[in-house]
Amino acid sequence: MTAVFSASPDKVKAKSDASAAGGLFAALADGLEYDGSLPKPRINTGAQMEDLRVNMRDYTLKGWTFSTGYSSNVHGLDFGQVVGAYLDGKGGVEGGPMNPATRGTWITAYRTLSAACYKAAQEVH
């Protein structure tokens, strides 16, 4: 993720955005984990999880998207493409039922992305 955020000429904003992305991924992981601990979880499918993460990004960033500032058209590396390729490899693309094992896979993947973004926030200069 450092490469994604480093491509921006505005390093101050890039550090801030990387930190925001780290927070978003962490919140997604924590939310999925908490939901899984409920007697009747509300996020039971991959499709529901995808809706959750799109809504969380929307509310957290008040409509702004990382892809707006970090797309291949703007600075070379595309935030969505990088994150998407990683998640495709870890969690897959099935929108069907989520079991505890697949939930765990997604939680780990989001936590890894969170750590990578916080690291990018430190490393972008």
Added chain:
Amino acid sequence: LSKRLFIFLLVLTAGFFLIGNLSTPPEPAPQNFGYQPNPVGTQKFLATLARPTIRQAAPQLFAGAGDDQDSVLLYRALYEAKPGWTVGKQGIGDCVSWGWSHGADVLLAVEQKLGTSGAWKQAATEAVYGGSRTIGMDRSTGGWSDGSYGGAAAKYVTKAGILFRQPYPGVDLSEYSAQRAKQWGNFGVPADLLPLAKEHPIKTVALVSTFEEAATAIKNGYPVPVCSGQGFSSTRDSDGFARPQGSWSHCMVLIGVRGGNRPGLLCLNSWGPNWISGPKWPADQPDGSFWVDIETCNRMLSGRDSFAVSNYLGFPVRKLNNSLGW
């Protein structure tokens, strides 16, 4: 004097007649029913199934006895699938198709909620009706009299499949038509639509003959279209139950189970939202439904023409796009 006595007796007789009529609730019209039991036909269908009863088809459901305090309300999945959903109203003696179509609608809503179907669509009753009276009864035309039975509907939905409330080539099934139900009840589902129905069968049906079996099916997400001769009051009591009374040759669907100190099953009728009044439990209990006590459920299901439905071949689940939406 005799003239006065005559008038007095006339008024007295008329009074008794009037009071008698007022105290006895009117029986629903014949077009509100349509269940014609055919034990031989149902038995013949059951003989084609490798595991005809729910205990044979899904013994694992009975392995771990559930908590009798549990309540499971399948209609809530329907509320999520179709906000503003309301119960349907039959126009001829096609109750069997309504019981089964309502059951299919609840099942598909449950499957969508669980993530095994990517979409929800409402079943078209006319197809289930016409199909049950032809394919379901092994005949090319069904005749113009009304009626069907559970085994025939079970055979149709498993062998032929479901059409939805939407436009199809040559016919728009978006709205219920009693006239179309009547026509298809004789002619069957048009041949050019059968391949489309075949894409969405209910793949598994299993005979349910006791309260415990129906409760177990519902707790696992499987509605139970119920065909019986049991009638009910049109007023719910303080707990939402309807008193069993009279005889209805009728098909409805069981879509909820409750435990506690007054266990029962929730029965959804097909006479629209306003035929029954009185308190509900819980507050979001569907209009047009009522709770049935254990003893009455056992009596209804003992007719051996009621089935748990499962494994509806719905719609593909959407693929995730992990690159978009960031």
